[in-house]
Amino acid sequence: MTIRVLHVASELYPLLKTGGLADVTAALPAALIEQGADARLLLPGFASIAQGLADLHPVARLERTFGAPQASLELGRVPGSDLPVYMIRADAFYSRPGNPYLDAEHVPYGDNAQRFALLGWAAAQLVQHADPAWAPQIVQAHDWHAGLVPAYLRAAARERGLPHGRSLARTVFTVHNLAYQGIFPAQQFANLGLPSDFFDMHGVEFYGQLSFLKAGLYYADKITTVSPTYAREIQTVAQGGGLEALLRGRSHDLVGILNGVDYTVWNPATDGSIAMHYSAGHMSGKLRCKTALQARLKLAQKHDAPVFGVVSRLTEQKGLDLLLGALPEIVSRGGQLVVLGTGDASLEQGFTRAARQHPDAVAVELGFDETLAHAIVAGSDVIAVPSRFEPCGLTQLYALAYGALPLVHRVGGLADTVVDASLENLADGLATGFVFERFEPDALTAAIRRAFALYARSHDWRDTRTHAMQQDFGWAASAQRYLALYRELL
Structure with a gap:
């Protein structure tokens, strides 16, 4: 039986990306199609998505618009891909310049509740044959933006007189980062068109407010997260x-499935963004990538200086305050640090100041540049991901593929994907990076010192790097796990 599944999200690489969610929505549906599923995607019609999709044509007018003058469903596809994509055309809501969630002052848009309620409601309409040619059996909603999908489907089932707890399609809610919860004032509930009793502790109410994330966690049939x-x-x-009691209560419905890597995008043997191709069996190109990175960022051209790379949002969640404190350790030992990212002003200023003080050893690029991100992963010896918490993390998986040994805090997906270069693990040929246990300056500093120590033992370094590059975190295994979950639901 071919399973029809609709993924509902707010981003899609390469059309719109503010984080790892976009990489997942590009790769997971495609991997499901390869395994025989009939997978499609539903997105808001943000400007870059509307401009980037091919063959867009109208499918249905949407009766409810949540305050937008008009809204409709269109169907297109990602250029160069077989992935069908539904898009909500509501220009008053989505056709805004800049960030999809924040205004020019970096404040969330005042109508975000309505903008993303429309996303959830449109998904429920697709289940109810808004497109006469296709309707999903499974709807997988990603993060708070799609959190109302299970609630609207539960409400529609009740309207149709289905037994309590049943829905018109089975639902999976996927948490990519629990820190972002989609919380709005209670009075916004009246705009959502949900039954009044849904605003309850056993529903969408969260400490007197309204939480889209909680709606997904409460009403979905299954909950997944990314490790x-x-x-x-x-x-x-x-x-x-604040949701731990709800999650513990639903622990039998909660499963962690690792995100994967799209190796068609992240592969040093074929990557068009790097100075020279290389592979685990032919490594000379990696040194060329390192030299090119040092030249591009005006660092000292030292092939024997270990380069530590960071490609990240510059936030405390990512542990970059800890790394900034440990920066003297890297520089004093003759290493170099390359940082690409944007975020907290204090961290941006701290890293920029360090680059001015040590122009030969520290380079900082504020902003995001996908091509430079690839160049940094290819040119670095170590990629630092010292996150306070990390649901899955994709950067360390890209680093493994490119032979840049990840240096990580043992949390979330970092703990699940990187094996520490302890003496035992080195002896057993299992090591793939450097892992520190406690989120404290001395623990990070000790891991940095171990990285320098291994780098000085070139034979052991090469063996560890080869083993790291041989790891397979492709999407096939994760897609199989999701398909098993769908079958269980059906």
Whole structure:
């Protein structure tokens, strides 16, 4: 039986990307199609998505518009791909310059509740044959933007007189980052068109407010998150964001499935963004990539200086305050640091100041540049991902593929994907990077010192790097896990 599944999200690489969600929505549906599923995607019609999709044509007018003058469903596809994509055309809501969620002052748009309610409601309409030619059996909603999908489907089922708890399609809600919860004032509930009793502790109400994320967690048939360790962590007070009791109560419906890597995009043997191709069996190109990176960022051309790379949002969540404190350790030992990202002003200023003080050893590019991101991963010896918490993390997976040994805090998906270069793991040929346990300056500094120590032992370094590059975190295994979950639901 071919399973029809609709993924509902707000981003899609390469059309619109603010984080790892876009990489997942590009790769997971495609991997499901390869395994025989009939997968499609639903997105808001943000300007870059409307401009980027091919063969767009109208499918249905949407009766409810949540305050937009008009809204309709269109169907197109990603250029160069077989992935069909539904798009909500509501220009008053989505055709705005800049960030899809924030205005020019970096403040969330005042009508975000309505903008993303329309996304959830449109998904429920597709289940109810808004497109006469196709309707999903499974709807997988990603993060808070799509959190109302299960709620609208539960409400529609009740309207049709289905037994309590049943829905018109089976729903999966995927948490990519529990820290972003889509919380709005309680009075916004009246705009959503949900039954009044849904605003309840057993529903969408969250400490007197309205939470899109909680709606997804409460009403979905199954909950997934993006690594096994993170699935356990979000059931604790420390990482549950106030939702840990709900998540513990639903632990039998909660499963952690690792994100994968799209190796057609992230592969040093074929990557068009890097100075020279290389592979685990032919590594000379990696040194060329390092030299090119040092030249591009005006660092000292030292092939024997280990380069530590960072490609990240510059936030405390990503542990970059800890890394900034450890920067003297890298520089004093003769290493170099390359940083690409944007975020907290204090961190931007701190890294920029360090680059001015050590122009031969520290380079910082504020902003995001996909091509430079590839060049940094290819040219670095170590990629630092010292996150306070990390649901899955994709950067460390890209780093493994490019032979840049990840240096990570043992949390979430970082714990699930990187094996520490301890003496035992080196002896057993298992090591793929450097892992520190406690989120404290001395623990990070010790991991940096171990990276320098291994780098000085070139034979062991090469063996570890080869083993890292041989890891397979492709999407096929994850897609099989999702298909098994869909079958269980059906």
